[in-house]
Amino acid sequence: MDGNAEPGAAGNSGMAALFERDRTCRSLGISLDEVSAGHASMGMKVTDDMVNGHGIAHGGFIFLLADAAFSYACNSYGPVTVAQAAQVTFLAPAAVGDELVAEAAERSRSGRHGIYDVTVRQSTGKVVAEFRGQSVTLSGKPLGG
Template identity: 65%
Template sequence: MGQSRIDAMFERDRAAGGAGIVLEEVSGGRAVARMKVTEEMANAHGIGHGGYVFLLADTAFAYACNSYGPVALAQGAQVTFLAPAQLGDTLVAEAVERTLAGRQGVYDVTVRTEAGAVVAEFRGQSVLVAGVPHSS
């Protein structure tokens, strides 16, 4: 997928934009995204809500599996939270393709603080959707 398509896709991504996610890089089967954990993202315990950590990981996954051009959608995902995201942390999610077989792909995403502490591990399964063009 060309950079202009990635840029257009990200421009339409209201969920990522609303969370302040920045897409740092996308290449074949790989993507890196960043997000600062804000006060609005706090859960009842005063730490970053896991849903936002999942959103960041899912965003990196989405761009990694759409990096080739055909439309790819998630068909499943799981996350393991390993450490709390603290308010004020900047989190970096790196998605890496593990396998792509036919229409199906498996991607691993590690979410870390800028200091390198692992916050979560995410595994996403994608499926290429035949005949569905990218929106313009």
């Protein structure tokens, strides 16, 4: 995970361009591994700078990874779409060196509103967190505009 858009994302030039402008994800080494209509997969390696006082991954970084996958999934249709609300349930700790993958999937999309679920897993398959995001599409604002 080198913080670059991977081949699965490259087929969608709008998402690849959005990722190029995503300084937060890129600076944290988060990769955009795959994106298609209503779906996205992103990865992140937990570093020493991402742990809290207990020595485990800070929940804010796990939330950020899930939120990023949610963002790419709901923006995959083209118009600018933003979070209206989100919640996360942390199920297991992650440690330094863990390779995390966030898989976002659209559950419902109607008009300008959508609901997306994101599962964050360790490379072993163990679920670290479950995230649900609610999106709203901004009227008349093109992606990248």
